[in-house]
Amino acid sequence: MINRIHALPPQLVNQIAAGEVVERPASVVKELVENAMDAGATQIDVEIEKGGIGLIRVRDNGCGIHAEDLCLSLSRHATSKIQSLADLEQVMTLGFRGEALPSISSVARLVMKSRTAEAETGWQIQGDGRELETEASPVSHPQGTTIEVRDLFYNTPARRKFLKTEKTEFSQIDQLIRRIALSSFATGLQLKHNGKVIFKTAPATTPAQQEQRVEDVCGKAFMASAMTIEPTSDQLNLEGWASLPTFSRSQGDMQYFYVNGRMIKDKLIAHAVKLAYQDVLYAGRFPAYVLFLTLDPSEVDVNAHPSKQEVRFRESRAIHDYIYGRVKSVIAAVRPDNTAVPTMDSTPLAMSAPKPTTTVASMPVKSAPKFASQRPSTHRVQEEMAGYAQLHAPSTMTPGVIEAKTEAEVQAETEVEPDFPLGFALAQLHGVYILAQNATGLIVVDMHAAHERITYERLKRAVAGEKVISQPLLLPIEVSVSHAEASLAEEHADAFETFGLKVECQGDHLSIRELPALLGNCDGEALLRDILSDLAEYGQSQRLEMRQNRLLSTMACHGSVRANRQLSLDEMNALLRDMETTERSGQCNHGRPTWSALDMQALDQLFLRGQ
Numbered sequence: 286m287i288n289r290i291h292a293l294p295p296q297l298v299n300q301i302a303a304g305e306v307v308e309r310p311a312s313v314v315k316e317l318v319e320n321a322m323d324a325g326a327t328q329i330d331v332e333i334e335k336g337g338i339g340l341i342r343v344r345d346n347g348c349g350i351h352a353e354d355l356c357l358s359l360s361r362h363a364t365s366k367i368q369s370l371a372d373l374e375q376v377m378t379l380g381f382r383g384e385a386l387p388s389i390s391s392v393a394r395l396v397m398k399s400r401t402a403e404a405e406t407g408w409q410i411q412g413d414g415r416e417l418e419t420e421a422s423p424v425s426h427p428q429g430t431t432i433e434v435r436d437l438f439y440n441t442p443a444r445r446k447f448l449k450t451e452k453t454e455f456s457q458i459d460q461l462i463r464r465i466a467l468s469s470f471a472t473g474l475q476l477k478h479n480g481k482v483i484f485k486t487a488p489a490t491t492p493a494q495q496e497q498r499v500e501d502v503c504g505k506a507f508m509a510s511a512m513t514i515e516p517t518s519d520q521l522n523l524e525g526w527a528s529l530p531t532f533s534r535s536q537g538d539m540q541y542f543y544v545n546g547r548m549i550k551d552k553l554i555a556h557a558v559k560l561a562y563q564d565v566l567y568a569g570r571f572p573a574y575v576l577f578l579t580l581d582p583s584e585v586d587v588n589a590h591p592s593k594q595e596v597r598f599r600e601s602r603a604i605h606d607y608i609y610g611r612v613k614s615v616i617a618a619v620r621p622d623n624t625a626v627p628t629m630d631s632t633p634l635a636m637s638a639p640k641p642t643t644t645v646a647s648m649p650v651k652s653a654p655k656f657a658s659q660r661p662s663t664h665r666v667q668e669e670m671a672g673y674a675q676l677h678a679p680s681t682m683t684p685g686v687i688e689a690k691t692e693a694e695v696q697a698e699t700e701v702e703p704d705f706p707l708g709f710a711l712a713q714l715h716g717v718y719i720l721a722q723n724a725t726g727l728i729v730v731d732m733h734a735a736h737e738r739i740t741y742e743r744l745k746r747a748v749a750g751e752k753v754i755s756q757p758l759l760l761p762i763e764v765s766v767s768h769a770e771a772s773l774a775e776e777h778a779d780a781f782e783t784f785g786l787k788v789e790c791q792g793d794h795l796s797i798r799e800l801p802a803l804l805g806n807c808d809g810e811a812l813l814r815d816i817l818s819d820l821a822e823y824g825q826s827q828r829l830e831m832r833q834n835r836l837l838s839t840m841a842c843h844g845s846v847r848a849n850r851q852l853s854l855d856e857m858n859a860l861l862r863d864m865e866t867t868e869r870s871g872q873c874n875h876g877r878p879t880w881s882a883l884d885m886q887a888l889d890q891l892f893l894r895g896q
Contacts, residue, residue, distance in 0.1 A: 306384055306385055306388045306389075307388055307389055307392060307437075309337075309448060309449075309454060309457060310333075310336060310337025310338060310341060310437055310448075310454050310455075310457070310458060311337070311454070311457040311458045311460075311461045313337065313341050313389055313393075313434055313437065314331060314333075314337065314341055314343070314458050314461060314462070315461055315465075316385035316386075316389065317341070317343040317385075317389075317432050317434075318331065318343060318462070318465055319379035319465075320379075320385065320386075320430075321343060321345035321347055321430065322379055322465075322469055322472060323347075323378045323379050324345060324347025324348050324349070324429075324430065325347045325348050326345035326346050326347035326429065326472060327346060327471065327472055327473060327488055328345065328346050328472070328473040328474075328475075328488075329343065329344070329345045329472060329473070329474050329475070330342075330343070330344045330345075330474075330475045330477075331343050331458075331462060331474070331475065331476045331477070332344075332477045333455060333458055333476070333477065333478045333479070334478075334479055335451050335479070336450070336451035336452065336453070336454035336455040336458075336478075337437065337454050337455065337458055338436075338437050338438075338445075338448060338451065338454065339435065339436070340433065340434070340435050341433070341434040341435075341437070342431065342432070342433045342434075343431070343432050344429065344430075344431040345429045345430055345431075346427070346428060346429040347429050347430060348401060348402070348428075348429075349399045349400050349401035349402065349404070349407075349428055349429055349430055350397075350399040350401070350408075350430060351401055351404075352404065352408040352421050353421075355397065355399065355408055355409075355410045355421045356410055356419055356420065356421060358386050358397070359386055359387050359390050359395075359410065359412050359419065360387060361384060361387045363387075375581075375582035375583040376582060376587050376588070377545060377582050379546070379547055389434055390412030390413070391412075392437065392438050392439075392440065392441050392444070393413075393434045393435060393436055393437045393438070393439065394411075394412075394413045394434070394435045394436050394439065395411065395412045395413070395432065395433070395434055395435075396409065396410075396411050396432070396433045396435075397409065397410055397411075397412075397430065397431070397432045397433075398424050398426045398430065398431045398432075399426065399429070399430040399431070400426045400427065400428050400429070401428065402428050406423045406424070406425070406426075407423070407424045407425060407426025407427075408421040408422065408423060408424060408426075409421065409422050409423075409424040409426075410422075455478050458476070458478075459476065459478075459483060459484065462474060462476045462484055463484065463502045464502075464541060464548050465548065466484075466486055466498060466501075466502055467498070467499065467502055467541050467543070467548075467575055468543050468546055468547070468548050469546065470488070470489040470490070470494070470495045470498060471488050471489070471490065472488060473486060473487045473488045474486050486498055486501055496508060499511070499526060499575055502541075502575075503539055503541075503573065503575065506532060507526075507528055507532060507539065507573055508526070510528050510529040510531065510532035511526035511527065511528060511529075512526065512527050512528070512529060512615050512616070512619060513525075513526060514526065514527060514576070514611060514612070514615050520579075520580065520581055521578075521579070521580045521581075521604075521607060522578070522579045522580070523576060523577070523578050523579075523607065523608060523611045523612075524576070524577050524579075525574065525575045525576040525577045526574065526575045526576075527558075527572065527573075527574040527575075527576065527612055527615060527616075528572055528573040528574060529619065529871065530562060530565035530566050530572070530616070530871070530872045530876055531871070531872065531878045532573060533566055533567065533570040533571060533572060533573070533876070534570065534571045534572075534573055535569075535570065535571070536571060537555065537571040538571075539571075539573035539574075540555065540558075540571070540572070540573065540574055541574065541575045541576070542554050542555075542574070542576050542577075542578070543576070543577045543578065544578045544579075544580070544585060544587075544596055545578075545579060545580065545582060545585065545587075546577075547587060547596070548594070549594055549595060549596050550594055550595065551595060551596060552822075553598070553601055553604070553605055554578075554604075554605075554608060556605070556822075557604075557605045557606075557608040557609040557612070558572060558574060558576075558608065558609075558612055559571075559572070560609050560613075561608075561609050561612035561613040561616060562612075562616065564869060564874065565616060565869055565872040565876055566876045567875060567876040567877075570876065574612075576608075576612075578604075578608070580604075583599075584598065584599045584600065585597070585598050585599070586598075586599075616869060617868040617869055618868070619869070619871055620864070620865060620866070620867060620868060620869070620870045620871065621706040621707050621864055621865045621870065621871075621880070705723065705861065705862065705865060706723060706865055707721055707723060707728050707730070707861040707862075707864060707865055707880065708721040708722045708723025708724070708728050708861070709721055709722060709723075709858055709861070710854050710857035710858050710861060713732075713851065713852060713857065714729075715849075716848055716849035716850065716851060717731065717732065717733070717848050717849070718730060718731060718732065719732050719852075719857045719860065719861070721857070721861060723882075725882070725884045725885065726882060726883050726884035726885045726887070726888060727882065727883045727884075727888065728861075728880060728881075728882050729880065729881050729882070729883070730860070730861065730864070730879065730880040731873070731877070731878070731879055731880065732846055732850075732852065732857070732860060733846055733847060733848055733873075734872075734873035734877050734878075734879040735860060735864050735870065735873070735879040735880065736846045736860060737873045737874055738864075738867060738869060738870050738872065738873050738874060738879060739860075739863045739864065739867050739870065741874050742867050742868055742869065742870075754785060754801070754802040755782075755785040755786075755787060755799040755800065755801060755802060756785075756799060756800050756801070756802040757798065757799050758797065758798060758799060758800065758809075761789075761796040761797060761798050762796070762797040762809045762810055762813075763794055763795075763796055764794065764795045764796075764797065764810050764813055764814070765793060765794055766793060766794070766795055766814075766817065767793070768793065769821065770795075770817045770821070771790050771792070771793060771794075771795065773817055773820045773821060774788050774790055774795050774813075774817060775790045777820060778790075781816075785799065785800065785801030785802065786799065786800060786801060786812075786813075787799035788813065795813065797809045797810070797813060846860075864879065864880070
């Protein structure tokens with residue numbers, strides 16, 4: 286017999302909802318801490334016992350809850366944060382569904398105490414998953430709210446057995462609190478586990494305090510290598526910190542992104558940042574960043590997932606391009622003329638990360654270098670730089686076509702302050718490294734890696750300034766695709782032709798008529814399918830540009846000075862000057878650093894001077 290339709294009991298409804306909201310102890314902590322932040326708390330204390338399975342206590346000093354609202358707070362879809370559809374379409378609070386508290390109370394023993402500023406006493410209610418009417422009772426409590434959650438999943442043993450060990454569950458909570466700490470600098474946070482303080486941070490109101498908080502969460506090495514992305518006055522704004530390419534990770538575990546203060550994990554955003562680093566990172570390495578995107582709340586849907594960790598943007602492609610462009614421009618701007626010199630540790634062969642947030646202009650200018658007698662004359666530098674440019678600076682897509690710099694360009698490059706950021710060359714070491722002296726100490730340059738980046742950037746500029754040459758195919762490549770893929774190809778046909786790829790749509794087949802000449806005998810079908818996959822996933826594709834850049838990178842590698850090539854002193858100086866004016870010159874095309882430095886203080890420590 287078929288069962289009749291019937292209404293589910295409230296307890297079961299709440300437990301079903303809890304399956305979406307409460308996955309593990311960290312899920313409970315997230316919901317309670319975000320509620321505290323929405324209440325305007327400036328201090329939130331989190332106490333955990335037995336990895337959160339035994340006890341989760343969250344205490345805040347926020348606005349508190351009125352006595353008559355306490356019982357209602359345990360009802361489904363009861364909230365103070367939205368009242369109409371218009372509010373839902375531009376949510377600025379972290380919580381708004383009204384599902385968290387009833388869901389939590391349906392699978393645990395919950396006690397909530399709260400007092401508002403105008404109330405003479407606090408009030409308390411309890412819930413334990415049973416369908417019982419609860420009444421508030423008076424209790425002594427300071428302004429704010431305290432919520433205790435004990436025995437998580439005590440009445441749903443099937444779900445409790447899926448929890449991990451106490452150590453693993455607490456590790457999830459610890460990581461969560463640190464992520465939350467970066468989302469709201471104005472809030473102080475403290476985390477205890479089994480009575481021991483694990484993490485504590487005070488409200489950070491100044492830039493220095495905010496940087497210290499980022500350092501507390503991400504470590505000194507990240508902050509030392511962090512490029513600052515400055516805020517703008519635009520309604521769409523990206524700011525925060527992104528690591529230099531020399532500070533990368535084997536996995537994406539240090540990637541923090543926030544949209545209007547909400548921490549999210551979004552593949553569109555991750556893809557945009559990854560693309561921005563594509564020219565300067567080893568394959569398989571991940572950048573580290575702490576980034577904040579602010580935009581009109583009506584342009585983003587935060588109601589896309591029960592856990593609210595995923596969002597949808599109204600103009601996803603525009604957001605992708607904006608993030609990609611902002612991060613890429615910051616990476617490109619890092620070069621010796623506007624970043625502090627990367628320093629090596631005093632321990633031999635150990636290198637610490639550079640500090641790009643300090644400008645070279647602020648570096649103290651000491652007395653003239655003692656090797657001044659070895660410094661080449663301006664006239665000789667001009668001559669050598671002209672010759673160097675003529676020998677080593679391809680400026681078109683054809684490797685054999687070289688264009689020398691004009692006398693005016695040489696003059697402009699050499700008419701700078703006498704103390705260049707990378708200093709002046711002293712010698713070559715084993716035909717591989719250039720040793721140079723600047724105002725602060727010793728500079729070591731990998732001459733092949735540096736010249737490879739310079740050549741690569743010149744090739745890219747040359748190709749960008751010309752129309753990409755297409756190679757017609759004797760026999761078209763027929764590719765069978767779905768209706769959706771055919772529509773994408775037809776929609777982006779003009780973009781394909783910009784990069785020398787000509788595709789014709791014939792029903793459920795695509796015909797590749799022309800391929801970029803630069804790519805030679807590439808697998809046209811595989812390339813097209815990859816591009817269509819990107820278009821379906823992200824709304825755009827850089828596959829052609831990436832393939833082209835990989836070829837240019839190879840050309841640059843083979844066209845650069847090789848190891849054991851003996852350079853004159855003036856040729857070495859010309860290379861240093863080119864590095865100071867080339868984008869992304871801190872890394873070669875494969876992500877390796879091109880230069881490093883040892884200042885006088887580090888040298889003194891190395892030889893125990895003054896100790």
